[in-house]
Amino acid sequence: MVANPRSRRPGGRYGFLPDDDETVLPDPRSPRQPDGVHSPSALIGSPALADPWAGRELRGSVVYELHVGTFTAAGTFDAAIERLPHLVALGVGFVQLMPVNAFNGPHGWGYDGVGWFAVHEPYGGPAGLERFVAAAHRLGLGVLLDVVHNHLGPSGNYLGRFGPYETDGSTPWGRTINLSGADSAEVRALILENVEWWLRRYRVDGLRLDAVHALVDSSPTHLLQEAAARARALEAELGRPLALVAESDLNDPRLVSPAELGGYGITAQWDDDVHHAIHAIVSGERQGYYADFGSPECLATVLTEGFFHAGTFSSFRGRVHGARIDPARVAPSQLLAFTCTHDQVGNRARGDRPSEYLTPGMLAVKAALVLFSAFTPMLFMGEEWGATTPFRFFSSHPEPELARATVEGRRAEFAQHGWPRARSRIRRTRRRSPRRRSTGPSSTRPRTPGSCAPTATSSRSGLACRATTSGPCAVTIPGRPRGSQCTAARRACW
Numbered sequence: 001m002v003a004n005p006r007s008r009r010p011g012g013r014y015g016f017l018p019d020d021d022e023t024v025l026p027d028p029r030s031p032r033q034p035d036g037v038h039s040p041s042a043l044i045g046s047p048a049l050a051d052p053w054a055g056r057e058l059r060g061s062v063v064y065e066l067h068v069g070t071f072t073a074a075g076t077f078d079a080a081i082e083r084l085p086h087l088v089a090l091g092v093g094f095v096q097l098m099p100v101n102a103f104n105g106p107h108g109w110g111y112d113g114v115g116w117f118a119v120h121e122p123y124g125g126p127a128g129l130e131r132f133v134a135a136a137h138r139l140g141l142g143v144l145l146d147v148v149h150n151h152l153g154p155s156g157n158y159l160g161r162f163g164p165y166e167t168d169g170s171t172p173w174g175r176t177i178n179l180s181g182a183d184s185a186e187v188r189a190l191i192l193e194n195v196e197w198w199l200r201r202y203r204v205d206g207l208r209l210d211a212v213h214a215l216v217d218s219s220p221t222h223l224l225q226e227a228a229a230r231a232r233a234l235e236a237e238l239g240r241p242l243a244l245v246a247e248s249d250l251n252d253p254r255l256v257s258p259a260e261l262g263g264y265g266i267t268a269q270w271d272d273d274v275h276h277a278i279h280a281i282v283s284g285e286r287q288g289y290y291a292d293f294g295s296p297e298c299l300a301t302v303l304t305e306g307f308f309h310a311g312t313f314s315s316f317r318g319r320v321h322g323a324r325i326d327p328a329r330v331a332p333s334q335l336l337a338f339t340c341t342h343d344q345v346g347n348r349a350r351g352d353r354p355s356e357y358l359t360p361g362m363l364a365v366k367a368a369l370v371l372f373s374a375f376t377p378m379l380f381m382g383e384e385w386g387a388t389t390p391f392r393f394f395s396s397h398p399e400p401e402l403a404r405a406t407v408e409g410r411r412a413e414f415a416q417h418g419w420p421r422a423r424s425r426i427r428r429t430r431r432r433s434p435r436r437r438s439t440g441p442s443s444t445r446p447r448t449p450g451s452c453a454p455t456a457t458s459s460r461s462g463l464a465c466r467a468t469t470s471g472p473c474a475v476t477i478p479g480r481p482r483g484s485q486c487t488a489a490r491r492a493c494w
Contacts, residue, residue, distance in 0.1 A: 010045035018161050025158045026115070028190070032126055033102045033118045037156030041118075044126045047201060053137040055205055055240030058267060059333035061093030062463060063144065063378040065341060068097060068123045069107055070391070071381055077128035081135045088139050090384055091463040095136055096144040096208055098342055100129060104155035105396030109342065110146070111173065111210065112153030112395065116194045126202075133203055142205035144245065145198050149191050150177060150214035154402055163187070171214040172409075179217040188223055195227050199234055199242055206243030206267065213250045224255070228265035243267040245336065251307045251322025256334045263329070268376060271335040273309065275344060277302040278369050282362045283354070289316040303373060306335050337375035339366040340383060342391065351392030353382070360386075371462035384459045 011034075015024035026033060030041035064087055072079035087095060102115030106122045119126045136143050151174035152159060152166070159165040164183050169176040177191075178184045198204050209224070217223050228244055235242040246255050246269040257263025273293075280286065280294035292298070292315055293308065302308050306325045314321040338344075345353050355363060363386065370377050382389060397403045 008043070010043050012043050013040040014043070015040040016162075021161075025161060026156075028159055028162050029193070030102075030115055030118050032121075033115050034121055034125065036121075037102050037104050037114050047203075048130060048134070050203065051134055051137050053203070053240065055242070056093060056140070056142050057241055058094060058142065058144075058206060058243040058245070059331065059376055061142070061376065062091055062466070063094045063096050063336060063376065064090075064092040064381065065096045065098065065378060066381040067109070067342065067391075068100060068120075075107075075122070077124040077132040081132055084136055084139050084141060088141060090460065091467040092141065092379075094142040094144050094205065096378070097146060099146045099148055099210075101147070102156075103153055105398055108395040109346070109393060111148050112155070113148055114153045114156040114158075116147075116149070116190070117197055129202055137203070144206045144208050144243065145202075145204045146208040146210060147194070147198065148210040149194070150211050151175060152177075154405075155397060155399060165190075167216075169216060171211075173214075176214070176216045179215060179223050180219040184219075188219075188226070191223065192226055192230050195230055195244075196234060199231065200238070205241065206245060208245045208247065208270075209266075210247055212246045212248045212255070222264060224264045224266060225259065228259060228267075231267075232265070245269060251309050253307075253323055253325045253330055257326070257329045261329055268334045268336055270341075270378075271302075271306060271337055271375065273307050274302050274335070274337040274370070274373070274375060275339065275341075277308055278339060278366050279344070279354075282366050283358060291315050299369075303369070306330070306332060306375075332374035333376050335375045336378045337370045337373055338378040338380065339363075339370050340380045341378070342380065345380065345391045346393045351390035353388060353391065355383075355386040356388045356390075367459045367462050371459070371466050377466075379459070384463070386459075 015026055017024060024040055026037065026039065027041040031044045032042040033039065034042050066080070068077060068080055069075040072083065084095070099110030099113055100120050100123055101110065101113040102118035102120055103110055103113040110120065119129045123129070124131070133143050151171050154174060157174075163186060164178050164181065165187050166175040167178050167181055178187045195207060198207060209227075212224060215223055224244075224246070231242045231244050244266050246266045248255055248269055249272060251273065254263045255266045256269050257265075259265035276290055276293040277299045280290045281296065281299050284294070286294060298308050307322050309322040310324040311320060311322060313319070340354055345351060354366065358366075380391075381387075382391075395403075395406055397406065
């Protein structure tokens with residue numbers, strides 16, 4: 001290890017020289033990378049005194065996903081704080097931040113992070129995140145943080161210099177993490193420490209675990225089971241609710257089934273089948289993974305059973321997929337439902353939101369189906385205004401070869417999903433700043449004071465109704481009596 005003589009103070013720089021290498025490398029557990037992911041690490045001070053926040057229950061709350069870099073023109077935590085009262089008035093209970101850990105370049109979605117413990121400096125660094133979480137808590141908002149443990153980004157990834165953290169296997173985004181191979185104990189320990197780091201050090205209320213289906217783990221106890229157990233223990237210690245939310249395309253109910261019943265014990269998961277069923281029947285799109293969706297029977301299935309592919313054939317995958325949810329083990333409020341997310345918007349060739357290509361009536365139908373379902377609803381930033389600002393995938397890799405590889409990877413993905421004009425749109429995205437095009441007042445508020453798109457009225461009215469409605473369910477569910485009671489936490493009946 002090498003360090004500045006004053007490195008024990010907050011801000012002091014330090015790094016490592018593995019195997020007598022002359023290049024100083026950042027700490028794999030670096031809490032801060034003030035000069036970028038290729039530079040020495042820096043220490044941070046102790047966190048501020050804990051706020052009196054008692055936490056809140058995720059299930060049944062309204063979640064609002066946002067990207068710090070495009071939520072405001074400034075693209076910082078402090079600028080985002082100014083918009084939090086708007087979310088409270090909207091009826092939001094949790095803010096979910098897309099990844100904020102350190103990645104190379106000033107702008108990006110954040111899923112190519114390499115500093116698992118550090119906060120992206122252009123957003124405001126560690127102090128900025130602390131201020132954001134504290135401000136949210138003062139307003140009664142919980143904070144979920146998106147974290148990526150299934151791969152590491154291509155630029156600034158030095159973990160391989162310190163041990164066998166990766167394998168020769170691959171995900172669509174990079175090499176797989178060594179979770180069950182030789183010498184994997186320390187790799188697993190690093191990830192579990194990272195889970196606790198965000199929950200304890202920054203006092204966030206939960207983590208969204210990115211693409212857990214890409215966590216290749218053949219251990220007797222899956223990493224997710226250990227993470228859930230770690231969160232439960234910390235929850236008891238801190239005396240406030242903590243949530244782990246999985247993103248998974250496996251349609252495997254074990255993820256959110258109780259640990260004592262043989263499940264992994266994860267709090268909740270994103271439910272893509274609900275999105276696909278609603279989007280396909282309203283929009284008429286059938287390309288890519290929408291091929292099996294779009295019928296009234298499909299919509300009825302997901303609204304009453306959670307998964308459409310539950311031991312059924314998936315034409316997109318070419319095989320039988322998923323398993324049925326046992327309603328005695330999994331409540332519908334453990335599934336997050338949405339009309340759009342960063343993926344469902346940003347992974348379209350044009351990054352176009354539903355409000356750009358659907359009618360106000362169609363948007364109202366989609367909003368109602370999500371907001372008045374038995375699931376936990378989630379909005380993507382700007383959805384409440386019917387924003388038409390595109391949200392395209394973007395990155396700012398300074399290395400030309402990585403930029404080219406990213407473009408080619410996106411083209412291949414677009415071709416698989418059948419998006420038209422993918423090639424020309426990607427070229428245009430490179431010439432102009434997609435980050436700038438994805439940012440602006442129309443992302444989070446009407447273009448003129450007092451005006452809003454028709455869908456804004458639908459979404460905002462639906463949220464207001466959801467916040468004030470209690471007691472009987474508003475819909476008839478086959479096999480259940482009309483007016484079946486829901487609990488205060490909205491653990492609604494199937």
